[in-house]
Amino acid sequence: MAERLLAVSEAQLRKKRGMKWTRYSADILSAWVADMDFPVAPVILAAITGMLDTQDLGYPRHDASQRVFDAFAGWMRARHGWQVDTANMLACDDVVQMLHACVLTFSEPGEGVIIQTPIYPPFMAAVSQNGRRMVENRLAPCAHQWELDFAGLQAAIDSGTRVLMLCNPHNPTGRVFSADELDRLAEIACAHDLIVIADEIHMDLVFAPHRHIPLASRNPEIAARTITLTSASKAFNVAGLHCAVAHFGSAELRARFNQLQPRLLGGPSALSMAATEAAWREGAPWLDAVMAQLDTNRRTVAGFVTSELPGVRHYPPQATYLAWLDCSELMLPVAASKFFLDEAKVGLSPGGDFSSFTQDHARLNFATSPQILDEILSRMAGAVKGR
Ligand SMILES: Cc1ncc(COP(=O)(O)O)c(C=O)c1O
Numbered sequence: 001m002a003e004r005l006l007a008v009s010e011a012q013l014r015k016k017r018g019m020k021w022t023r024y025s026a027d028i029l030s031a032w033v034a035d036m037d038f039p040v041a042p043v044i045l046a047a048i049t050g051m052l053d054t055q056d057l058g059y060p061r062h063d064a065s066q067r068v069f070d071a072f073a074g075w076m077r078a079r080h081g082w083q084v085d086t087a088n089m090l091a092c093d094d095v096v097q098m099l100h101a102c103v104l105t106f107s108e109p110g111e112g113v114i115i116q117t118p119i120y121p122p123f124m125a126a127v128s129q130n131g132r133r134m135v136e137n138r139l140a141p142c143a144h145q146w147e148l149d150f151a152g153l154q155a156a157i158d159s160g161t162r163v164l165m166l167c168n169p170h171n172p173t174g175r176v177f178s179a180d181e182l183d184r185l186a187e188i189a190c191a192h193d194l195i196v197i198a199d200e201i202h203m204d205l206v207f208a209p210h211r212h213i214p215l216a217s218r219n220p221e222i223a224a225r226t227i228t229l230t231s232a233s234k235a236f237n238v239a240g241l242h243c244a245v246a247h248f249g250s251a252e253l254r255a256r257f258n259q260l261q262p263r264l265l266g267g268p269s270a271l272s273m274a275a276t277e278a279a280w281r282e283g284a285p286w287l288d289a290v291m292a293q294l295d296t297n298r299r300t301v302a303g304f305v306t307s308e309l310p311g312v313r314h315y316p317p318q319a320t321y322l323a324w325l326d327c328s329e330l331m332l333p334v335a336a337s338k339f340f341l342d343e344a345k346v347g348l349s350p351g352g353d354f355s356s357f358t359q360d361h362a363r364l365n366f367a368t369s370p371q372i373l374d375e376i377l378s379r380m381a382g383a384v385k386g387r
Pocket residue numbers: 034093094095096097120167171199201202231233239243244
């Protein structure tokens with residue numbers, strides 16, 4: 001298994017049709033969008049090729065989404081210790097679609113929606129593109145990690161604030177929020193009667209000793225006001241297939257959501273549901289091997305940044321394969337991602353996409369082979385030293 005993960009070559013990657021390796025010209029190494037360069041889990045490939053072999057591409061069976069929910073319940077119990085009731089779940093196309101759908105359902109135009117910045121850009125789009133008021137609660141860089149600013153959160157909430165969007169584990173900082181932090185957040189959400197949209201898509205990419213704790217698992221009060229959105233797509237690297245799940249923590253939330261015309265939402269395909277079921281039923285050994293490799297890569301990035309990239313700072317992520325690099329001390333004349341694109345021929349995600357105050361940051365995707373990662377890092381170091 002490990003050899004297959006390590007054997008990824010740049011030539012193979014450049015043959016792919018997906019976004020990650022087609023965006024830039026052949027002289028650029030891609031380390032931006034959150035797709036991994038590793039081969040797909042054999043159990044997922046078997047599920048898909050099995051359907052192709054029998055040309056099983058008609059409408060999915062009537063219980064296809066319930067099978068996904070059952071697989072999800074088994075996975076959440078085994079991996080995250082959360083006993084899920086599948087009665088109020090929805091199978092959907094993808095998580096970002098549900099961010100929009102939930103903002104539309106649980107707030108009115110002009111009402112406040114809280115986001116914790118810097119943040120995965122579709123959070124901001126889900127608020128602004130739907131005419132809601134963005135209530136920004138910045139994360140604070142502390143001694144060893146980014147932290148939630150609870151005082152800022154309390155101060156930001158007013159009588160027109162309806163929704164709190166949580167990203168846990170957090171993209172781009174890689175924070176895994178602790179039980180204590182989640183409980184404090186839950187208390188505030190309950191006190192102010194907020195609905196919480198909890199995007200937990202990175203839940204399976206957590207590095208020990210950290211542990212993913214679903215917000216809705218903390219207590220019945222917070223569960224009743226939380227919609228948990230997740231998918232197998234991030235940890236199992238099948239984002240192009242499009243299948244996600246929404247767990248509504250109460251029948252009342254689900255009933256409110258049902259006011260949205262379901263036909264507008266579309267739904268996952270037969271292939272994507274089969275892939276998701278395979279991932280959650282049989283994918284654990286593959287994921288464990290991937291996590292071991294990601295942990296090695298994470299340490300490589302941390303060691304290299306410390307020794308070879310003076311002026312770049314980062315907290316090693318507690319989850320995700322994304323390193324959030326603070327390049328402010330480099331005092332670059334352009335955005336950090338532009339500097340590394342032009343001078344190092346490395347395509348990072350621009351920090352400015354994640355907030356108005358992080359143009360001097362960049363996000364590096366380290367889910368690739370050690371050889372490609374070494375080349376990415378040494379190109380970056382060469383660019384910084386050659387300034
Ligand atoms: C926090 C977060 N949510 C959602 C997504 C995208 O999910 P989907 O492809 O299901 O829309 C990503 C992708 O990187 C992400 O990081």
